[in-house]
Amino acid sequence: GAGVSQTPSNKVTEKGKYVELRCDPISGHTALYWYRQSLGQGPEFLIYFQGTGAADDSGLPNDRFFAVRPEGSVSTLKIQRTERGDSAVYLCASSLSGQYNSPLHFGNGTRLTVT
Amino acid sequence: QQQVKQSPQSLIVQKGGISIINCAYENTAFDYFPWYQQFPGKGPALLIAIRPDVSEKKEGRFTISFNKSAKQFSLHIMDSQPGDSATYFCAASIREKLTFGTGTRLTIIP
Numbered sequence: 001g002a003g004v005s006q007t008p009s010n011k012v013t014e015k016g017k018y019v020e021l022r023c024d025p026i027s028g029h030t031a032l033y034w035y036r037q038s039l040g041q042g043p044e045f046l047i048y049f050q051g052t053g054a055a056d057d058s059g060l061p062n063d064r065f066f067a068v069r070p071e072g073s074v075s076t077l078k079i080q081r082t083e084r085g086d087s088a089v090y091l092c093a094s095s096l097s098g099q100y101n102s103p104l105h106f107g108n109g110t111r112l113t114v115t
Numbered sequence: 116q117q118q119v120k121q122s123p124q125s126l127i128v129q130k131g132g133i134s135i136i137n138c139a140y141e142n143t144a145f146d147y148f149p150w151y152q153q154f155p156g157k158g159p160a161l162l163i164a165i166r167p168d169v170s171e172k173k174e175g176r177f178t179i180s181f182n183k184s185a186k187q188f189s190l191h192i193m194d195s196q197p198g199d200s201a202t203y204f205c206a207a208s209i210r211e212k213l214t215f216g217t218g219t220r221l222t223i224i225p
Contacts, residue, residue, distance in 0.1 A: 004158070031211065033211075035213075040217075040218070041217055041218070042119075042121075042204045042206070042215030042216050042217050042218050043159065043204070043213075043215050044215070045212050045213060045214070048211050048212065050211075055211070056211065056212060058212075059212075091158050091159075093158070098211050099211075100146060100147045100208055100210055100211065101147055101164065101166075103149075103161045103164075104161065104213070105161075106158030106159050106160065107158050108156065108157050108158050109158055
Protein backbone atom coordinates (compact mmCIF):
# COMPACT_ATOMS: atom_id res chain seq x y z
CA GLY A 1 0.00 0.00 0.00
CA ALA A 2 0.94 3.67 -0.13
CA GLY A 3 3.45 4.94 2.36
CA VAL A 4 3.64 8.31 4.08
CA SER A 5 3.45 11.08 1.49
CA GLN A 6 4.96 14.52 2.01
CA THR A 7 4.51 17.54 -0.22
CA PRO A 8 6.27 19.46 -1.54
CA SER A 9 9.46 17.43 -1.74
CA ASN A 10 11.45 20.65 -1.99
CA LYS A 11 10.61 24.17 -0.91
CA VAL A 12 12.74 27.28 -1.35
CA THR A 13 11.54 30.41 0.39
CA GLU A 14 12.89 33.79 1.35
CA LYS A 15 13.70 34.77 4.90
CA GLY A 16 10.61 36.14 6.63
CA LYS A 17 8.08 34.26 4.50
CA TYR A 18 5.43 31.80 5.70
CA VAL A 19 5.50 28.14 4.61
CA GLU A 20 3.23 25.13 4.97
CA LEU A 21 4.42 21.55 4.71
CA ARG A 22 1.90 18.75 4.21
CA CYS A 23 1.90 15.14 5.38
CA ASP A 24 -0.46 12.34 4.32
CA PRO A 25 0.00 9.43 6.73
CA ILE A 26 -0.63 5.78 6.04
CA SER A 27 -4.37 5.11 6.05
CA GLY A 28 -5.56 3.88 9.45
CA HIS A 29 -2.55 5.14 11.37
CA THR A 30 -3.72 7.11 14.38
CA ALA A 31 -0.35 8.49 15.44
CA LEU A 32 1.52 11.14 13.44
CA TYR A 33 4.90 12.70 14.11
CA TRP A 34 6.98 15.55 12.75
CA TYR A 35 10.76 15.45 12.95
CA ARG A 36 13.41 17.84 11.63
CA GLN A 37 16.71 16.58 10.23
CA SER A 38 19.59 19.00 9.74
CA LEU A 39 22.49 18.11 7.48
CA GLY A 40 24.63 15.37 8.97
CA GLN A 41 22.40 14.95 12.02
CA GLY A 42 19.78 12.55 13.24
CA PRO A 43 16.10 13.47 13.14
CA GLU A 44 14.97 15.71 15.97
CA PHE A 45 11.47 15.35 17.45
CA LEU A 46 9.09 18.27 16.92
CA ILE A 47 5.51 17.18 17.65
CA TYR A 48 3.31 14.10 18.06
CA PHE A 49 -0.41 13.77 17.31
CA GLN A 50 -2.69 11.04 18.56
CA GLY A 51 -5.84 11.46 16.50
CA THR A 52 -6.65 15.13 16.07
CA GLY A 53 -4.92 16.45 19.16
CA ALA A 54 -1.29 17.35 19.71
CA ALA A 55 -0.35 14.96 22.48
CA ASP A 56 3.22 16.27 22.77
CA ASP A 57 4.50 19.49 21.18
CA SER A 58 7.55 19.84 23.41
CA GLY A 59 9.96 19.67 20.46
CA LEU A 60 8.67 22.74 18.62
CA PRO A 61 11.59 25.19 18.83
CA ASN A 62 9.54 28.38 19.25
CA ASP A 63 6.13 29.91 18.58
CA ARG A 64 6.90 30.42 14.88
CA PHE A 65 6.25 26.70 14.45
CA PHE A 66 2.75 25.28 14.55
CA ALA A 67 1.15 22.05 13.35
CA VAL A 68 -2.42 20.89 12.89
CA ARG A 69 -4.23 17.68 12.13
CA PRO A 70 -7.88 18.76 12.03
CA GLU A 71 -9.52 15.50 10.92
CA GLY A 72 -7.06 13.03 12.40
CA SER A 73 -5.45 12.22 9.08
CA VAL A 74 -3.54 14.82 7.02
CA SER A 75 -1.27 17.13 8.97
CA THR A 76 0.24 20.50 8.09
CA LEU A 77 3.36 21.96 9.65
CA LYS A 78 3.33 25.74 9.49
CA ILE A 79 6.36 27.97 9.91
CA GLN A 80 5.96 31.74 10.21
CA ARG A 81 8.63 34.37 9.58
CA THR A 82 11.11 31.78 8.35
CA GLU A 83 14.77 32.13 9.26
CA ARG A 84 17.86 30.71 7.54
CA GLY A 85 18.34 28.42 10.53
CA ASP A 86 15.02 26.73 9.70
CA SER A 87 16.64 25.17 6.61
CA ALA A 88 16.46 21.39 7.05
CA VAL A 89 14.59 18.30 5.92
CA TYR A 90 11.24 18.05 7.66
CA LEU A 91 10.19 14.44 8.11
CA CYS A 92 6.73 13.17 8.84
CA ALA A 93 6.07 9.69 10.24
CA SER A 94 2.99 7.74 11.18
CA SER A 95 2.39 4.64 13.25
CA LEU A 96 -0.57 2.38 13.81
CA SER A 97 -1.11 3.11 17.48
CA GLY A 98 1.49 5.44 18.97
CA GLN A 99 2.57 2.72 21.39
CA TYR A 100 6.31 2.73 22.06
CA ASN A 101 6.90 -0.40 19.98
CA SER A 102 4.60 0.52 17.10
CA PRO A 103 7.00 1.07 14.20
CA LEU A 104 7.31 4.56 12.78
CA HIS A 105 6.93 4.78 9.01
CA PHE A 106 8.70 7.87 7.68
CA GLY A 107 8.01 9.81 4.52
CA ASN A 108 10.85 11.03 2.32
CA GLY A 109 10.66 14.49 3.80
CA THR A 110 10.36 18.06 2.58
CA ARG A 111 13.68 19.79 2.06
CA LEU A 112 13.19 23.40 3.15
CA THR A 113 15.73 26.01 2.10
CA VAL A 114 15.42 29.53 3.45
CA THR A 115 17.45 32.07 1.48
CA GLN B 116 22.07 17.95 25.55
CA GLN B 117 22.92 14.96 23.40
CA GLN B 118 21.19 12.08 25.10
CA VAL B 119 22.24 9.37 22.62
CA LYS B 120 25.87 9.27 21.49
CA GLN B 121 26.74 7.27 18.39
CA SER B 122 30.08 6.13 16.98
CA PRO B 123 31.82 5.94 14.64
CA GLN B 124 30.70 8.81 12.43
CA SER B 125 31.71 6.85 9.34
CA LEU B 126 32.73 3.26 8.73
CA ILE B 127 34.20 1.39 5.77
CA VAL B 128 33.91 -2.39 5.76
CA GLN B 129 34.88 -4.95 3.19
CA LYS B 130 32.15 -7.04 1.60
CA GLY B 131 31.48 -10.11 3.73
CA GLY B 132 32.86 -8.47 6.87
CA ILE B 133 31.13 -7.47 10.11
CA SER B 134 29.98 -3.88 10.57
CA ILE B 135 29.68 -2.69 14.17
CA ILE B 136 28.08 0.57 15.27
CA ASN B 137 27.92 1.63 18.91
CA CYS B 138 25.60 3.84 20.89
CA ALA B 139 25.49 5.05 24.48
CA TYR B 140 22.66 6.74 26.32
CA GLU B 141 22.30 8.72 29.51
CA ASN B 142 18.64 8.68 30.45
CA THR B 143 17.66 5.46 32.25
CA ALA B 144 14.00 6.20 31.54
CA PHE B 145 14.45 5.17 27.89
CA ASP B 146 12.43 2.01 27.32
CA TYR B 147 12.83 1.10 23.68
CA PHE B 148 15.89 1.11 21.43
CA PRO B 149 15.38 0.93 17.64
CA TRP B 150 17.86 1.19 14.80
CA TYR B 151 16.98 2.95 11.57
CA GLN B 152 18.54 2.74 8.12
CA GLN B 153 18.44 5.74 5.80
CA PHE B 154 19.35 5.95 2.12
CA PRO B 155 20.06 9.31 0.44
CA GLY B 156 16.87 11.22 -0.31
CA LYS B 157 14.72 8.80 1.68
CA GLY B 158 13.23 8.80 5.13
CA PRO B 159 14.63 6.50 7.83
CA ALA B 160 13.28 2.95 7.87
CA LEU B 161 13.10 0.74 10.96
CA LEU B 162 15.66 -2.04 10.85
CA ILE B 163 15.49 -3.78 14.22
CA ALA B 164 14.60 -2.84 17.80
CA ILE B 165 15.12 -4.10 21.33
CA ARG B 166 13.69 -3.59 24.80
CA PRO B 167 16.03 -3.08 27.79
CA ASP B 168 15.04 -6.36 29.43
CA VAL B 169 16.64 -8.30 26.57
CA SER B 170 20.41 -8.53 26.06
CA GLU B 171 20.44 -9.54 22.41
CA LYS B 172 18.09 -9.66 19.45
CA LYS B 173 18.87 -11.13 16.05
CA GLU B 174 16.98 -10.72 12.78
CA GLY B 175 18.69 -12.24 9.78
CA ARG B 176 22.13 -10.63 9.39
CA PHE B 177 21.33 -7.88 11.91
CA THR B 178 21.92 -8.21 15.66
CA ILE B 179 21.45 -5.75 18.50
CA SER B 180 23.51 -6.26 21.64
CA PHE B 181 22.27 -4.40 24.71
CA ASN B 182 24.18 -3.73 27.96
CA LYS B 183 21.81 -2.12 30.43
CA SER B 184 24.35 -1.62 33.22
CA ALA B 185 26.75 0.16 30.87
CA LYS B 186 23.91 2.02 29.14
CA GLN B 187 25.27 0.95 25.77
CA PHE B 188 23.91 -0.88 22.75
CA SER B 189 25.31 -1.83 19.41
CA LEU B 190 24.30 -2.97 15.94
CA HIS B 191 26.19 -5.78 14.25
CA ILE B 192 25.73 -6.43 10.54
CA MET B 193 27.09 -9.84 9.57
CA ASP B 194 28.23 -10.68 6.04
CA SER B 195 28.00 -7.01 5.06
CA GLN B 196 26.88 -6.37 1.47
CA PRO B 197 27.19 -3.34 -0.84
CA GLY B 198 23.43 -2.87 -0.54
CA ASP B 199 23.94 -2.23 3.19
CA SER B 200 25.76 1.01 2.35
CA ALA B 201 23.60 3.66 4.02
CA THR B 202 23.44 5.87 7.10
CA TYR B 203 22.42 4.10 10.31
CA PHE B 204 20.84 5.79 13.29
CA CYS B 205 20.40 4.40 16.74
CA ALA B 206 17.53 5.81 18.76
CA ALA B 207 15.99 5.60 22.20
CA SER B 208 12.46 6.38 23.22
CA ILE B 209 10.43 7.42 26.22
CA ARG B 210 6.86 6.58 25.37
CA GLU B 211 6.24 7.93 21.88
CA LYS B 212 9.19 10.32 21.61
CA LEU B 213 12.32 9.06 19.83
CA THR B 214 15.76 10.59 20.42
CA PHE B 215 18.16 9.78 17.60
CA GLY B 216 21.92 9.49 17.53
CA THR B 217 23.95 11.51 15.04
CA GLY B 218 24.28 8.69 12.52
CA THR B 219 26.97 6.45 11.04
CA ARG B 220 27.67 6.49 7.34
CA LEU B 221 28.47 2.89 6.40
CA THR B 222 30.23 2.06 3.14
CA ILE B 223 30.73 -1.54 2.06
CA ILE B 224 33.54 -1.98 -0.45
CA PRO B 225 34.01 -4.99 -2.76
